[in-house]
Amino acid sequence: MKMKFREAVRDATLLAMDRDPSVFLIGVGIIDPRAVWGTLSGALEKYGPERVVEGPLSENALTGMCVGAATMGMRPLLVHHRVDFLLLTMDQIINHAAKWAPMFGRQQTVPMVVRGVVGRGWGNGPQHTQSHHALFSHAPHLKCVVPTTPKDAKGLLLAALQDDEPVIYIEHRWFHEDEGEVPSEFYTTPLGQAAVVRTGRDVTLVGVGPMVAESLKAAQSLEQEGISAEVIDVRTLHPLDSATIIKSVAKTGRLVVSDSDWRPCGIASEVVARVAEEILDSLKARPVRVTWPDSAVPSSQAIESVFYPGAKDIHAAAVTACDKTRATGSVESTVKPFEGPF
Amino acid sequence: MKMKFREAVRDATLLAMDRDPSVFLIGVGIIDPRAVWGTLSGALEKYGPERVVEGPLSENALTGMCVGAATMGMRPLLVHHRVDFLLLTMDQIINHAAKWAPMFGRQQTVPMVVRGVVGRGWGNGPQHTQSHHALFSHAPHLKCVVPTTPKDAKGLLLAALQDDEPVIYIEHRWFHEDEGEVPSEFYTTPLGQAAVVRTGRDVTLVGVGPMVAESLKAAQSLEQEGISAEVIDVRTLHPLDSATIIKSVAKTGRLVVSDSDWRPCGIASEVVARVAEEILDSLKARPVRVTWPDSAVPSSQAIESVFYPGAKDIHAAAVTACDKTRATGSVESTVKPFEGPF
Amino acid sequence: MTQTLTPDVKRRLYHGMLLVRRTEERIQANYHLREMRSPPHLYMGHEAAAAGVCATLRGDDMVFPYYRSHGWYLAKGGDLGAMMAELFGRATGCSRGWGGSMHLIDVAAGVYGTSAIVGGTVSHAAGVALTFQMRGGDSVAVVSFGDGATEEGVFHETLNFASLRKLPLLFVCENNLYATNTHIRDRQAQTEIWRHAERYGIPGRRLDGNDVVAVWHAAAEAVARARRGEGPSLLELETYRYFEHCGINEDLDLGYRTAEELSAWRARDPLASGRRLVSDGEAKEMEAEIAARIDRAFEQARSAPWPTADFQEAAR
Amino acid sequence: MTQTLTPDVKRRLYHGMLLVRRTEERIQANYHLREMRSPPHLYMGHEAAAAGVCATLRGDDMVFPYYRSHGWYLAKGGDLGAMMAELFGRATGCSRGWGGSMHLIDVAAGVYGTSAIVGGTVSHAAGVALTFQMRGGDSVAVVSFGDGATEEGVFHETLNFASLRKLPLLFVCENNLYATNTHIRDRQAQTEIWRHAERYGIPGRRLDGNDVVAVWHAAAEAVARARRGEGPSLLELETYRYFEHCGINEDLDLGYRTAEELSAWRARDPLASGRRLVSDGEAKEMEAEIAARIDRAFEQARSAPWPTADFQEAAR
């Protein structure tokens, strides 16, 4: 059935709670009638305050509580209105949640999911727009996913809620209104699998988050240049599905990785490094990373619009990689300003 | 003059406090008579509790206090006995210290330094041995350095204390007893500059932290294979000095990057990505990353000794890169067990 | 050295509140034009807090507002034109267009930058108070935050350190009963926030935050204490926000609070009760002066240049 | 349902303390052999805390020790052999050799894993207490931590949540006056830690932490309250550590504490005063039984296999 991204998140959440009594929700402001942009609508009414646990503004303690509950076999889903707030909880995420299984010889598992929303748009500025998925893709025993379609929003959330390691689920508010076909029943999108969302011959465009749509747009415009582009949605950032990427680049010989995050030590770097390390000889052109510039995200629309890279940049990079000298530059990115002020 | 690494850190600290009244020390346990492995010995006696500020066990607040003081023109040096504790302060480091200058249009600077010590050795285990320098090398407006010699320990700390951006200074306890020539006067090791610590023709060995010594050791043993290795100490991880690395790899055509941290989205990935992106055509062999395995750091000596990669691994990687089939495998890593229990 | 409630102070109190109220009303009225593109957390209802406290401060004292920042910024003497330009995202904005409504600053006027992270600047204030102390002099730092911020660990960490070091610091909690749309009863086991201070040996008081004169008296005492080097104090100001948590609208439709509650608080409006502090003539004069300043600020903001940024590599 | 101090309980109290003391003495005596390679935070001096509280608990209750972990682990019934094997870094260790002294666990005995991050498990305990509450039943979680841990924000965050939700949770602060080598006076503005509880409506008490019977009584009351669903309590136990913060030596040479202070506390030794709880014959029997168990544990640990690990890619 047709569903919006936000509805798919909600659908997965209610389905998981329904099927598994060990799943519960916790977070700051989750009993708010706005229900985290509607992604939790109805949960409180259906499951009550025992399973929809409103948290005080104590993100660090809430995260540790999830670790405690998870090791006892519960499956907490901790929800944050912004990814930025997760920085208050890094000790519990990396020193505790990720360490608990190995540190005690794998006697316990830590099946918890942390959802963080990226607040890009409407001048949200430097502290409400960060994604930071690279920070969650560095340390072992921790997973990180970034869904880009309603179908994956549901499938990845259900998979995360079944996984026995802590999973960070980065959600772009940007996608909330996107509509797509979503199976109404239970299913999972396996963690650790990238998706080839468009096949092509000449260049591989690997994208993360909103850059997948930009890559698809670029792929379309590249057709006019006579370039056939394959597009891969990374989906799970950690562990990274190199196999799918490698296979594609082995075929196309060219790589443009675009990421909705900063460049140094980011996912784009990781993708390029793996490709160079494993199939250097297949590369016919220098790989290119399209990422955020080395700057905080500005608030003013005048500079925000220059800040974010898009289809145009991917297009240009692919054209260069394919040794075409002419770039149409006609492609515009799919920017749709976020309209809510919050 | 000859100085131990720990003495060089102390020398820089006292020198900076002496020259600049805006420099002050703050941290948990810094008035402890053990004085952070002697790196702060004498500071309390000389400057008193007003400039050697003992902090309660409140790392998050202490970090924010440094942000406040720094924006007022002070130059706080915040000291942690372990890097792992910095994870409690990521909100202040990334959301605040790093954002304060750009978020307000660069009306203020945030000249603060955070020193964190890596506790490798003597079974310190999963939560006391992390380096996490990649986490501090991702977001913009934040610098990260890892000195590996007494001379750079002093020079980089003095440079960090003069810098107008927040700098994370990662210190390997491992080096504390190392001795080397250190100028007794004031000098700085410029931030953002890698050092070529050995010149060679056939392969570039880029190292971070303890892996620099391992790379040097490997370089020596590689001579016996007829391989001439150039060794680069990254020193500043963020911003990364690509130019020095690129220049070397352009010459040698081969790259082995070794890092004392996890692999995904790490510094090794960043180095490989930059090289592939900028001088793909110069690469004569696949670049190789030598990093920690995808696992928490174990405590037991039996598995700890298998965990850390060393000269042997670098040697083997370089031999493969140079297309030699035979690897002596005789080289052992420079492991010197840390003898203190704390 | 206690301060006295001179006619001049009275004018300052009322003027401070009025400036905030009228500015935000104008923001509210113009917001639909989509020229101000950043999330506004309106201060209306809280005016007595910022105006009351700021009237006890000197230029060299530093206030630390939170993201609900317009009130303190203006009451401390922040540049109105630069604030409006910031909301319009212009290069002339107080943060050069980089911050928006949640990130105002005016260091010259003693307004420290504001954070969008709840509790984010509480420890900054302690660091600045520590700096004041290290440098000598008798400047004071004042940090304001909501009831929700007191649930963050850093608040407690900072109380302890401030008391331990007797920092010249005033904690001001603006308790408006809600954090976003969750009532304090659903978040706090015991809701007398001022008592946290007591625990650390810090003088704490709860008072009617809509009574600007009471706020002024209490703040004057606390600030004088801090100036004398006797350490921090905490004031819990009971107040209420009139509009939605973030945005320009009323939000009774959400159902998390009642129309009765809102109107009971409206009946205690700080500007209505504060009106008696000045004569009719003075009030009229102020209205005119403020309206003219706001007109000018909006006009200039509208026509101000956009910021530009040279993101090296942005185009890659 | 209050518990009574039966001869059986008395034996349990003394036995718990004795087991910890003798085990750590043996660790101390053998440490120079360099077979135990992880940083030991000896519990000696604190024994009444763990023994007193654990004697009020059932098998299904869960304790949350901190890195100074040997005491609670043993008093709660953790496997001695597995603990020693862990200190020896062996595959048969309670953490399979991955944790070392700072990271013990014995879930079957109700000992939750310990953290090397100060305050790290305080919130874990709340999560487990929340789980107990969600699942029904009347199990109780008990978290222990030092005086230093109360300076971490998370302690305050957890107190609030625990009280708000009336969690079946007992907070036990072992106040030994120091965090590493810094005195509490240099860290805390007000040093009556138990008063933090009061602030959240949590019953709190400070008591002589070296009086094992007093600890037992207070804990029994708090645990009963938690079982009845009436919520958390906090006990501040005044006690003292005999040896260096981490390691096996005395540390009077450092000068941060005086020989007088140490000997005054030694005169209040919990084992000396607790000795009266059992007869001479019982004590003798216990000594023999414990010595034999320790002998066996050391022997088995020494000859146990090393862990192996297959770090894919480690060899690259």
Ligand SMILES: Cc1ncc(C[n+]2csc(CCOP(=O)(O)OP(=O)(O)O)c2C)c(N)n1
């Ligand atoms: C650390 C953090 N957690 C959550 C949020 C989301 N958030 C923004 S404002 C707010 C409510 C804060 O309430 P309060 O402190 O009472 O201030 P008020 O808005 O009522 O003035 C929340 C939860 C945030 N910005 N920062």
Ligand SMILES: Cc1ncc(C[n+]2csc(CCOP(=O)(O)OP(=O)(O)O)c2C)c(N)n1
């Ligand atoms: C978050 C954190 N900060 C600092 C440290 C370093 N450290 C280890 S133990 C300790 C002292 C803790 O004192 P206390 O809580 O009183 O417990 P005690 O050791 O006295 O039993 C410190 C500061 C740490 N492990 N974790």
Ligand SMILES: [Mg+2]
């Ligand atoms: Mg509020």
Ligand SMILES: [Mg+2]
């Ligand atoms: Mg202590």
